[in-house]
Amino acid sequence: xxxxxxxxxxxxxxxxxxxxxxxxxxxxxxxxxxxxxxxxxxxxxxxxxxxxxxxxxxxxxxxxxxxxxxxxxxxxxxxxxxxxxxxxxxxxxxxxxxxxxxxxxxxxxxxxxxxxxxxxxxxxxxxxxxxxxxxxxxxxxxxxxxxxxxxxxxxxxxxxxxxxxxxxxxxxx
Amino acid sequence: xxxxxxxxxxxxxxxxxxxxxxxxxxxxxxxxxxxxxxxxxxxxxxxxxxxxxxxxxxxxxxxxxxxxxxxxxxxxxxxxxxxxxxxxxxxxxxxxxxxxxxxxxxxxxxxxxxxxxxxxxxxxxxxxxxxxxxxxxxxxxxxxxxxxxxxxxxxxxxxxxxxxxxx
Numbered sequence: 209x210x211x212x213x214x215x216x217x218x219x220x221x222x223x224x225x226x227x228x229x230x231x232x233x234x235x236x237x238x239x240x241x242x243x244x245x246x247x248x249x250x251x252x253x254x255x256x257x258x259x260x261x262x263x264x265x266x267x268x269x270x271x272x273x274x275x276x277x278x279x280x281x282x283x284x285x286x287x288x289x290x291x292x293x294x295x296x297x298x299x300x301x302x303x304x305x306x307x308x309x310x311x312x313x314x315x316x317x318x319x320x321x322x323x324x325x326x327x328x329x330x331x332x333x334x335x336x337x338x339x340x341x342x343x344x345x346x347x348x349x350x351x352x353x354x355x356x357x358x359x360x361x362x363x364x365x366x367x368x369x370x371x372x373x374x375x376x377x378x379x380x381x
Numbered sequence: 382x383x384x385x386x387x388x389x390x391x392x393x394x395x396x397x398x399x400x401x402x403x404x405x406x407x408x409x410x411x412x413x414x415x416x417x418x419x420x421x422x423x424x425x426x427x428x429x430x431x432x433x434x435x436x437x438x439x440x441x442x443x444x445x446x447x448x449x450x451x452x453x454x455x456x457x458x459x460x461x462x463x464x465x466x467x468x469x470x471x472x473x474x475x476x477x478x479x480x481x482x483x484x485x486x487x488x489x490x491x492x493x494x495x496x497x498x499x500x501x502x503x504x505x506x507x508x509x510x511x512x513x514x515x516x517x518x519x520x521x522x523x524x525x526x527x528x529x530x531x532x533x534x535x536x537x538x539x540x541x542x543x544x545x546x547x548x
Binding site: 243246248249250251252253254256257260267 | 478479481483489526
């Protein structure tokens with residue numbers, strides 16, 4: 209009985225680990241691939257930093273709403289490429305790579321720009337939001353991880369000066 | 382760009398709770414041959430542009446901020462930045478925020494001791510120079526709103542921004 213319990217626990221742990229690796233193996237490697245490329249900037253923020261933001265005492269209700277949204281984030285990674293001639297090609301490659309567990313939430317297409325938003329949802333809880341996009345010779349990937357409320361993230365998108373992320377406001381409307 | 386970046390980094394550091402000195406920081410203090418700027422509490426009080434009493438409360442437990450940089454630029458500075466990073470990581474600090482591009486790099490680290498107190502270090506690579514920002518003491522988060530009283534123009538005057546750009 210004890211051996212069965214240990215084996216079950218072991219199998220569950222291995223499965224869980226494989227699932228975690230599978231989720232991060234799709235797009236994560238692009239953050240690594242391009243961080244040494246001079247045309248790209250990489251920004252990472254840990255959950256600890258977001259928890260520090262959450263300690264800010266805001267009087268304005270709108271700001272409190274934003275701080276509440278930020279406090280639920282457990283991590284953010286942002287890769288931004290500027291003056292990238294092959295921006296469209298890079299976008300076309302990366303947009304095929306989100307993990308199979310992610311589902312497309314929204315896409316925005318216009319002349320010279322395209323953005324796609326993906327989410328990981330489990331039992332009604334959104335744990336990851338991924339934005340992949342290009343605009344002219346700029347390409348960007350944004351990954352937000354945490355307990356995500358789409359309405360709050362939509363409000364946050366208006367405060368972040370990131371090309372393409374403003375489209376996420378449509379979700380909040 | 383460098384002005385906004387430097388002020389942003391300084392603002393970020395000032396919002397953090399506590400810095401203590403690591404071995405890597407101590408070694409860098411002894412060997413850094415570039416800019417070495419101390420901002421003691423008495424000087425920071427001068428930056429209180431509207432004499433806001435809450436600003437003084439904000440920094441009442443802050444001992445000093447220190448900005449250190451190398452004098453050399455280029456590959457030597459890149460190696461120094463890399464060494465600073467490795468040293469800090471080797472002491473068990475965890476990265477909580479980072480910004481990397483070809484011209485600017487800033488990595489903010491935290492190390493929490495057994496009593497739950499955190500130490501913070503930021504390593505920098507700006508305009509070809511390596512550096513770090515250290516803060517000793519603490520800021521009272523309850524008075525964080527008073528940060529708006531910080532006189533940014535005076536702060537720019539005391540920071541080595543123009544000097545770094547000129548060299």
